[in-house]
Amino acid sequence: MTETVAVRGTVATSPRHIVPEAGAPITSFRLVTNDRRRERRSGATVPDAPSNWFTVTAFDELAVSAAACIARGDPLLVSGRLCVRDWEGEQLGVTVEIEAEAIGHDLTWGRSEFTRSTAGIRLPAAGGAVSDAPGERPDPAAGQGDPTGAGP
Known part of the structure; x- marks a missing residue:
C-alpha cells in the first residue's frame, strides 16, 4: 500500500545519516504524533488520541538537509509516501514508514530560518x-x- 500523507509530530530519535559507497545519502528518524487537547474544567493538557509512530526516511538532497537541521524533540511537518510493511522476526509485526518528499519545522512551536x-x-x-x-x-x-x- 502506498499513499501520500502529511503528518505533524515530534522527532523521537536522533536522525541517523548514512552515505553508502554506491548510492544516495539517506537520513532516517522516528516521528511520534502527539495529538493533545486542553480539558475545559481542569485546564490540563491530555492526550486526544493514542500516539502513532512512524519511521521517516529521506533521500538525496532532502537527506542532507534533514541531517543538518533536525534534532530529537523538534516539532515537524512531514509529507511523503506512506508505506505499511509486515515484518517477521521472533514475532510478527507491522512497520509504518514515510518516504519523505518534504520536511519542515512546525512554526506553531517556534521559529526557523x-x-x-x-x-x-x-x-x-x-x-x-x-x-x-x-x-x-x-x-x-x-x-x-x-x-x-x-x-x-
Whole structure:
C-alpha cells in the first residue's frame, strides 16, 4: 500500500545519516504524533488520541538537509509516501514508514530560518541583478527582482 500523507509530530530519535559507497545519502528518524487537547474544567493538557509512530526516511538532497537541521524533540511537518510493511522476526509485526518528499519545522512551536542549499541556487541571467546565494535574498525595493523567483 502506498499513499501520500502529511503528518505533524515530534522527532523521537536522533536522525541517523548514512552515505553508502554506491548510492544516495539517506537520513532516517522516528516521528511520534502527539495529538493533545486542553480539558475545559481542569485546564490540563491530555492526550486526544493514542500516539502513532512512524519511521521517516529521506533521500538525496532532502537527506542532507534533514541531517543538518533536525534534532530529537523538534516539532515537524512531514509529507511523503506512506508505506505499511509486515515484518517477521521472533514475532510478527507491522512497520509504518514515510518516504519523505518534504520536511519542515512546525512554526506553531517556534521559529526557523531558511537557508537555500547550493543545489537550489539559480544563476543570475546575463545582465540581471538577481542573486540567490545562500543567506542572500533579492531586495525588490532595490530593484533586484521578485523574491519569489516568479518575475514579470
